[in-house]
Amino acid sequence: MAAHASISTTHLNEARQMVDSNVVLFGQTLAYTLYCLVMMMLVGWFGIRVTRQGKSNVIKPALFYAWVAFLTVLGVSLHIITYNTIPWSPMDLHRGNYTPDRTFRISVENHEFNLPARPMVINCNETVLFDVTSNDLTYGFGLFRSDWSMLFQMQVVPGHRNDILWHFSKSGVYSIRSTEYSGPRGVRMIEQDAVEVVGCETSDE
Amino acid sequence: MSFKTTFINGEQGLFKPDSLTPMQKITLRFVVVGLVFYAFAAIEGMIMRLYEVQPLPFVGEDQFFAILTAHPLVGIFGSTYALVCGAFLFLVPFLMKKPLWSIKLANLTWIFIAVGTLLFWSAGFLSHYAPLYTLYWPLPADFTQFSAVGGAFFILGIALVMVGSALFLINVFKTITYTPEGWDKQPAGALLGSALGLSGIANFFRRKKKEHLVPLPVAAIARGSVDMALNTVVILFTGVLILVFMVAAILGFDLRESAIDALLYKNWFWWGLDLIADGLVLIFVAGTWYLLATMISGKDLYMQNVARAALFVELIVSWTVWSHHLLSDQAQPAILKVISGEMVTAFELITQGLAFFITLVTLWSARPLKMTNELKFLLGGLLGFALAVPAGIMQADVGLNRILHNTQWIVGPHVHVAILVGLTMTLYSAVYILFPILTNGAKLYSQKLADIHFWCHLLGGIGMGAFMGMAGLQGMLRRALYVNGEFNTYMILAALSGSLILIAFFAFFFNIVMSVGLKGVIGIFLPAKLKTKDLVPAS
Numbered sequence: 001m002a003a004h005a006s007i008s009t010t011h012l013n014e015a016r017q018m019v020d021s022n023v024v025l026f027g028q029t030l031a032y033t034l035y036c037l038v039m040m041m042l043v044g045w046f047g048i049r050v051t052r053q054g055k056s057n058v059i060k061p062a063l064f065y066a067w068v069a070f071l072t073v074l075g076v077s078l079h080i081i082t083y084n085t086i087p088w089s090p091m092d093l094h095r096g097n098y099t100p101d102r103t104f105r106i107s108v109e110n111h112e113f114n115l116p117a118r119p120m121v122i123n124c125n126e127t128v129l130f131d132v133t134s135n136d137l138t139y140g141f142g143l144f145r146s147d148w149s150m151l152f153q154m155q156v157v158p159g160h161r162n163d164i165l166w167h168f169s170k171s172g173v174y175s176i177r178s179t180e181y182s183g184p185r186g187v188r189m190i191e192q193d194a195v196e197v198v199g200c201e202t203s204d205e
Numbered sequence: 206m207s208f209k210t211t212f213i214n215g216e217q218g219l220f221k222p223d224s225l226t227p228m229q230k231i232t233l234r235f236v237v238v239g240l241v242f243y244a245f246a247a248i249e250g251m252i253m254r255l256y257e258v259q260p261l262p263f264v265g266e267d268q269f270f271a272i273l274t275a276h277p278l279v280g281i282f283g284s285t286y287a288l289v290c291g292a293f294l295f296l297v298p299f300l301m302k303k304p305l306w307s308i309k310l311a312n313l314t315w316i317f318i319a320v321g322t323l324l325f326w327s328a329g330f331l332s333h334y335a336p337l338y339t340l341y342w343p344l345p346a347d348f349t350q351f352s353a354v355g356g357a358f359f360i361l362g363i364a365l366v367m368v369g370s371a372l373f374l375i376n377v378f379k380t381i382t383y384t385p386e387g388w389d390k391q392p393a394g395a396l397l398g399s400a401l402g403l404s405g406i407a408n409f410f411r412r413k414k415k416e417h418l419v420p421l422p423v424a425a426i427a428r429g430s431v432d433m434a435l436n437t438v439v440i441l442f443t444g445v446l447i448l449v450f451m452v453a454a455i456l457g458f459d460l461r462e463s464a465i466d467a468l469l470y471k472n473w474f475w476w477g478l479d480l481i482a483d484g485l486v487l488i489f490v491a492g493t494w495y496l497l498a499t500m501i502s503g504k505d506l507y508m509q510n511v512a513r514a515a516l517f518v519e520l521i522v523s524w525t526v527w528s529h530h531l532l533s534d535q536a537q538p539a540i541l542k543v544i545s546g547e548m549v550t551a552f553e554l555i556t557q558g559l560a561f562f563i564t565l566v567t568l569w570s571a572r573p574l575k576m577t578n579e580l581k582f583l584l585g586g587l588l589g590f591a592l593a594v595p596a597g598i599m600q601a602d603v604g605l606n607r608i609l610h611n612t613q614w615i616v617g618p619h620v621h622v623a624i625l626v627g628l629t630m631t632l633y634s635a636v637y638i639l640f641p642i643l644t645n646g647a648k649l650y651s652q653k654l655a656d657i658h659f660w661c662h663l664l665g666g667i668g669m670g671a672f673m674g675m676a677g678l679q680g681m682l683r684r685a686l687y688v689n690g691e692f693n694t695y696m697i698l699a700a701l702s703g704s705l706i707l708i709a710f711f712a713f714f715f716n717i718v719m720s721v722g723l724k725g726v727i728g729i730f731l732p733a734k735l736k737t738k739d740l741v742p743a744s
Contacts, residue, residue: 021608025678028599032618036592036671043588046565047581050572059566064508071558075551079543079602086604093539093603138341138467140533140611142682148691149680152607153533157467158343160536179611181337181684183350184270 020170020204021151024086088152088166095165100129108156109135111185113176115194124200127167134158139186140179143195145172145204153179168197172204211650215722220647222728228295228304228740229643231311233729235291236636236643238319240714242283243629245326247710249276254669254700257686258693266686270335273684275326277338280624281481282366283322288632289489290314290373292639293426295740296496297380300420303388304738306379310372317369325362334359337684338478340443342470343462346450353454360444360451367444370437377430381419392418400427402517409514417513421506424513425492428520432480432488435524439477468536472527479527486628487553488519490590491560493631497583498564500638502571507563519556525549529601533610542603550601557594561587578655582634585663589626592667593619596674609677616683617673617699625706626666633662633713640720645742650719658713665705672699 083089091098102122107114122128132141134156141162142153151174154164173196178189197204206217225233249272255261256269264272294314298305305311328334332355336345345356381400382393398404399418408414419427446465453460495506506512528545531537564587574580596618600609609615637655641647649655676695681687718726735742 024605025608028605029675029678032596032599035595039591040588040667043584043591046569047576047584050568050574050580051576053573059507059569061508064511064562064566067562068555068559071555075554075598076548078598079547079551082602082604088607089604092607093543136462137344137347138471144680147679148687150608150612153610154607155531155534155610157471157534157536159463159466160468160534162535164535177682179682180341181270181339181344183344183347184267184335185350187266187686 019085019087022149091165091167095129095163098127098165100165101126103129103131106130106132106141107135108132108139108141108178111137111178111182111189113178113189113191113194115176115191119173119194119196122168122195122197124171124197125167125169127165129163129165131161131163132156133162137182137186138180139182139189140177142177142179143174144177145174150179151204155180169200170202170204171197171200173197211719211722213723215725216648216650216720218722220644220721220725222725222731223734224645224742225643225729225733226735226737226739226742227308227733228298228311228738229645230729230733231308231315232291232295232639232643234312235287235294235315237726237729238315239284239287239291240717242279242287242319242322244710244714246276246280246284247707249279251700251703251707254696254703257696258700259690260686260688267333267335269686270337271329271333274335274337275329278363279322279326282318282363283326285624285628285632286366286370287315287318288636290318290369292493292632292635293489294373294376295639295643297377297423297426299740300423300496301381303380303385304740306376306383308738310376314369314372314376317365317372321362321365321367321369323362324365325359328355328358328362331355332358340447340474342465342467345447346454346460346462348451348454353451357448357451357455360448364441364444367437367441370433374430374434374437377426381423381427397427400424401431402428402513402520405510405513406517408510421509421513422492422496425488425495425516428516429485429488429492431520432485432523436477436480436485439473439480443474443477468534471531471534472537475530476524476527479530480523485523486623487557487560488516488523490586490628490631491516491519491557493635494560494564494583494587495567497579497631497634497638498567501574501577501580501583502568504567504571507566507570512560512563515556515559518552522549522552522556526553529597529606532601532603532606546601547603551598554594554598557590561591577637578649578652578659579634579638581659582630582637585659586627586629586631586634588663589622589628589630589666592670593623593627596622611682611684612677613673613681613683613695614677617670617677619670621673622666622670626663626670629666630662633658642741644721647720647725650716654712654716658709658716661705661709661712665702665707665709668702669699669706672696672702 104116104120106116130141136158138158139156140153141156143151145151152164152166154162156162173193176191176194178186252264253272253276256264294305294311332352334351334355382396384391396418400423402424404415405417450460495512499506525545526549528537528541529550532542532546568574599605600615600619672695676692679692681692
């Protein structure tokens, strides 16, 4: 138990530096937009140059293999970087090692969430486990800000344990929404303002 | 020539359906079927784009989700499968320099695909059967929401398409390996080994390299066909499973849905589906790029041996990549998420990037090239995958998936840009380059319309994907409705981009109809007068 608690404390210290999902998405938007612009310019440039007179320089195999090596490094490093910079990545993969400060057990049936409390109140800097069970279909479970931007989500598969651990370091009110299609009846599976985080200096807006 | 005369007889009356060989006719039938179903998918897509801005009064929510279910299936099976099967049934014998194994089977293939697609589309339209293409268990058997009878016809339609796919596969492999009448005995085993890349792999370890018996594009087709075969088995098996529940419900029995493990089913189904999405598409596309690059440039393919090996690697990747669809499933083992979901998926960046590089260098080696329709559409296709593959790789990450899964991000910048810009523009390139070969020299009605087709499709496809992606980054879910206009700015811009795609298609369709004429289109479906197994007329 003591060993478990020390692992938990270490990880919680990491989690306290939790960056916001909006920050991660802003970084992704910036990187991907720049990439797209460069790629469009590259193909456009190629399209113009390939129709013009000029030397068809032989491309040496070394350049080709360098390109392959670059793609390999890029593909693998993306995951190494995100694992080490997005705090919920290691927390998610090793969530069995954490002791949550609070657990909410939620069941879903007949296109309805059955919540243990309303709202579910969370204190600032608590690490919370959401343990969601489906009694019929495959659903989704996501927390959304008031502007419908997403905080996080997971799938809720019937007959299996669906649990997600999240560290809350900003005050805010969140709505729950099913993030997986469960037939036309599932479209309105929205629990408005179902989660409230209190006591933080900064708010999640 | 007057507009009316051109509309009836085609541009300058050059297209003569009576001069077509049976093989040309069959290929053109596939093209017509593919384009008609593309129109279905494009119009349905536009309806959904408008619905995401403002619910339409003549489309109920049930109908919307039925359209959402049918749209990708009509696009993939009815359109893409038809175009791909038609092109490859022509190209495999063309490249192997021998007749197609069975013309009858080829005819049955397009008929099964067309009838099957029409059946599942009608069943969805009439009964509003809407479990989406993902069919997450037990949704397809949830008869409190869906009609069992409608669902049974829907699944039957999909099964017919799969039978058509099976006939295509038999024809492709038999054509590669069989010995035509009067020919010297062909080494069937060696041909198959070469087609599947086994001899190519062995070559890596040989001092004296053996010559490849099968051209590289045929190897790509054969390897993509392996994935198609496995996918056919998975979809047929799943269809039978769902049908059992449907038939039981129709007969008044309620089978326990929990008899099927939802997570195991999801793994099985995604393994099969990814053989299309990540295997078949990427392998077929790479093969088509190589073929188009060599045809356009008239040069040998750059780094041919590596390209062959990469196709083999892609085959292994496509069999082990499925878990990136289950990164948000918490019961999925973490080891599968990391190895299959993240690491193997990253290999798609490598294999596709490699094909991108090889194709561009091959084209570069022949400069100056004329900016023909086939070249510009090929460049559009290359750009499409260059944009779409990294978008998918980014989501195939444990951290990013947590905040992106099931948003408009995946379906916009990844799926629609890959299919509409990457795949469809590659197929259009093939259509433009094969058009004079398949029509015995018919002339395109208007180059201006071809230019409109190109620019509207490219800008519309990228624009739609981009605006959907921006909405996804703001948290907008896919497969959901936002009836209070929460994301309307992005949805209006996406709808405007979607309308460009529709304009592009109508420009292309009109151009093709005016090129071959109404009589020509009808003539394609009449029996061939030439009795030959040759691909094109001897003269």
